Amino acid sequence: MSFTTRPELQGTFGVCASTHWIATAVGMKMLEAGGNAFDAAVAMGFTLNVVEPHLNGPLGDMPALIWPAGAQAPSVICGQGPAPAGATLAKYRAEGLELIPGAGLLATVIPGAFDAWMVMLLEHGTMPLREVLEPAIHYAAEGHPMLASVSAMIAQNAELFREHWPTSADTWLADGEAPAPGALFRNPQLAAFWRRLLDEAEAVQGREAQIEAARKAFAEGFVASAIEDYLQDACVLDGTGERRKGVLSGQDMAGWRATTEPAVSVDYHGWQVWKAGPWSQGPSLLQSLRLLEAQGFGAEDPLSDVAVHRIVETLKLSMADREAYYGDPDHSAVPMEVLLSPAYAARRAALIGEAASMAQRPGEVEGFEAQARAFVERAARVQPSDAGIGGGEPTFAHLASTPKPPAEGDTVHVDVIDRWGNMVSATPSGGWLQSNPVVPGLGVPLNSRAQMFWLDEGLPTTLAPGRRPRTTLTPSMAQRPDGTRFAFGTPGGDQQEQWQLTFLLRLVHQGMNLQAAIDGPLFHTQHLQASFYPRGCKPGVVMIEPNFPAPTLEALRERGHLLNVAEPWSIGRLTATSRSPEGVLKAAATPRLMQAYAAGR
Template sequence: MPGFTTRPELRGTFGAVASTHWLASAAGMGVLERGGNAFDAAAAAGFVLQVVEPHLNGPGGDAPIIACPAGAEEPVVICGQGPSPAAATMERLRGLGLDLVPGSGLLPACVPGAFGAWMTLLLEHGTAPLREVLAPAIFYAREGHPLVPRIPAAIASVRELFETHWPSSAEIYLPGGRVPESERLFRNPALAETYERLLADAETAGGREGQIRRALDHWYRGPVAEAVDRYYREAEVWDVSGRRNRGLLTGQDMAAWKVPVERPIHADHGRFRVFKCGAWSQGPSFLQAINILSGFDLARMDPVGPDFVHVVAEAIKLAFADRDCWYGDSAPVPLEALLSADYAAARRALIGEQASHEFRPGSPEGRAPVMPPLSPAGTLKEPRVGTGEPTVAREDARATDRAGEALITAGGTHRGDTCHVDVVDRWGNMVAATPSGGWLQSSPVVPGLGFSITVRGQMFWLKEGLASSMAPGVRPRTTLTPSFAYRDGKPYLAFGTPGGDQQEQWSLLLFLHHAHHGMNLQEAIDAPAFHTDHAPSSFWPRETAHGTLTLEGRFPAATVEELRRRGHGVTLGDDWSEGRLSACAREADGEGHVVKAAANPRGMQGYAVAR
């Protein structure tokens, strides 16, 4: 019998959707009910997330997607992470007196890849008409949606910035000059009109595929790209450098981009084969971690005991050290060596009884690592409002997170970054997607469009020799990382979470609890969770806190005491403060099949639907 869970693990046969917002999950299920497939449903849910979670993602953001057609030998990766502009050079930014890429404003913009990724998913695998997919998002943008408490809190934290420096954002997010109220309807008519104009243009083309291709042209080579180009060439916008800067992104950068569709990378772990995006994401760190952990008898470890927490945290530290030295799109990545059994064994041997406080990248193929800049946490004294990616925060009246955003928590809630959606349909098609970027608090709204542009370029280093060094036309090493797993050779599990640098850590816990501890999906999501901030933050101001470990308050006192004895710098968070996971699965049941879904109870926002 399963233990207590905050919600049931949902089971059915028709289909399932799980995401970080109930309206997105409901919209996705509505598409399935009307005969659409998992790819149509995921896109519809993704567009709704852009409307109802504008502090966590937007139309001008990013969206890596793992899509698995029914019966496929392996899934495909649709890379919704756009590249840097042609003008994005280290020399250009250093000439501005910068040693880090700012986390806000116009300078860190990359090509916004989310729209292209969703359209590519629809074009290659979907069946529903474009208008049907976009209709729920247009409805909520035009007619309104009830604001969850985090959105007014996010707007309040940047109200002065909007009023003083970003008037186009104030026009959208400070209606009547006021911060909108929690739970009241909020509208974004400018965004609704952007999508209506796009549909009117797209529907001049013949047939479903023609309309999708026309929509891509409208976005990347037509009116949307023209509006972005005009604003980023002409505007000078305040950012965390303390100065007003023009953007580097141009319409030509957008026009030249074509959405990459790639093979995933994978690692085998017992009955499972786990698939991730390539080394332009942090995805390989998950695979490195499970390779390292394959040498431990995790099933015999108490999932809330010190042995399990210790070895998992130490494996993550080692995988992330490689992430920050070896992953990126600016230079070749020695992935085969990093994911080899011999390399995993050598890394595993570094895990001792005591917590490591060192940054320990490896030397795949005998190559010496180039170290990224390591700045201790708390050394930055500059203002941080409106920067970075909003991650989790304690329940303080005002707190600053490691990603560099000044936060105001509200009503006992915690903050989360990014979004996630998983879908499975009755035919066996499955999707995992992690949309993010274009956060309302990190870059100004492009006039006339109703949305902001991604600032993912802050993940580049302004230091030579790293695979994530800034260079023109390459992808920043994103934290966005959907996950997919086969079990016994068959497509089984789509899962993921928001969380910036915590995404791989929380996703890893779900997988390990499910694979080794026999937990169902909801139990694995509900289980007490933790993360380490040992590696450099991927977000401005890129700080590091070696040896740290944050645990939910539900861990036993004996576990906390033992971890501290082993040298971990333990911080206790609130009881329900770590992770915003969701998952969908499909498994054989006799001559039929069962679909399963689960969603995060933390923050009272994630939602799963299945029947």
């Protein structure tokens, strides 16, 4: 048996994995108390709002894949809110913008995460709202040891908070300075927000009625009112260094609820893999599998330059299609059937040679030629750029006096499987502390997901009221030919699909266990056009961990790849769970950043 940094956990009762050990422990608490995977995931999600506030918040976004026991395939809960009614192209252009800022009030879409969690709890969970919220309320009210990464993010933005975002200063700089790593940190406003939500919910009788009451209090009651009251007068510094007002209204929030939809899937060497639709970047992983299959990929040494080169060149093509064709299918035609077809993949795979390509090459899809041309023009216009590529968080590095800390992802992730076979894979994000000022009375900021829209006309990702941004958030599920089911994912912005692809290929072709597949060295291409402001590209650049063999690194350079060798153990935040047809459960989590944990028995 080869060495892994941690054991692959095995059991039969339940498994949880997340990007913070406290959230994982909370998930196990729900399972031990008789709850199912959906109850556990909701409790974990709210806990992550508290312990990783630089990576997600209650006013953010959340797509989830759910696979109820007995269902033939997973489905998607869409907690990605759309653009507000006032978010028109004309309005944003009149503000003097060519790109939507990476932070600030105009970067906000309708908050979606909360209602998505409520849909999961209402339709699939068993526990009352109070039981799943109480752990998060405890850590907000009584405190939790602050992560060093949160401390660094607050310190980086302390000057901004003091001078321009006073509500954020009141929350994150309670004693005038950034809390030290490990210091007990409390967010009493957030605890009060959730307690009031429970009070209003419990004014009615019955579990389902209480959850519905909480949804109404959020979208039409005191939460929406607090946001609308704040936005009526707020005119705050945004990611461009200018002061601007927002356009989100209480009416926008009242008119939206999270939805459930089918997942998109392909087969690959007898495996079935499921993702969210093209309003996410999820189908790009499916396209990558099709392209690799067309190349006959699978026999390569996973640590060789041949394997890395083929994966990188494949990703360049699938990510070019992501930029050219993906968007909200409720608002634009997306040629998904063509993009996922073996015939299309075969044509695209023929473009991959032995040397690194420096071109942006979307595929040719009849009737969509203008979108492909528009992407190539956009990519040329905004490259190269150092900002917006890496961890994916919108930051104020150009305004702050302190150096930017290392990029550590923009998101969190949750995987859960219970003893009955219910499964969840969820990737909450947005509403992070550096995205916007804290909303008075709520203790948390609004999201900044609108930065993924373009202000160019005629695109599937053009800003438009009611349209979902093409998000980077992309949880995953898969089924092996023997019936074993997997739930997995990672934070990491544009890297999410790239790291998950490498992880999945190790399962399929090398038969690695979950922990070994996570522990193996990782890489990603920065050739793609970033989803985050200022939307730059780094043609030919590959970020790669140094624990690849030295001959592999040298051979990749000889092929023309521009290597950015990362610090050891610094790329990726993968977590994963699985369940065999016999009921054996497994779980694993990355050792990178020394934060993610799996638990189970």
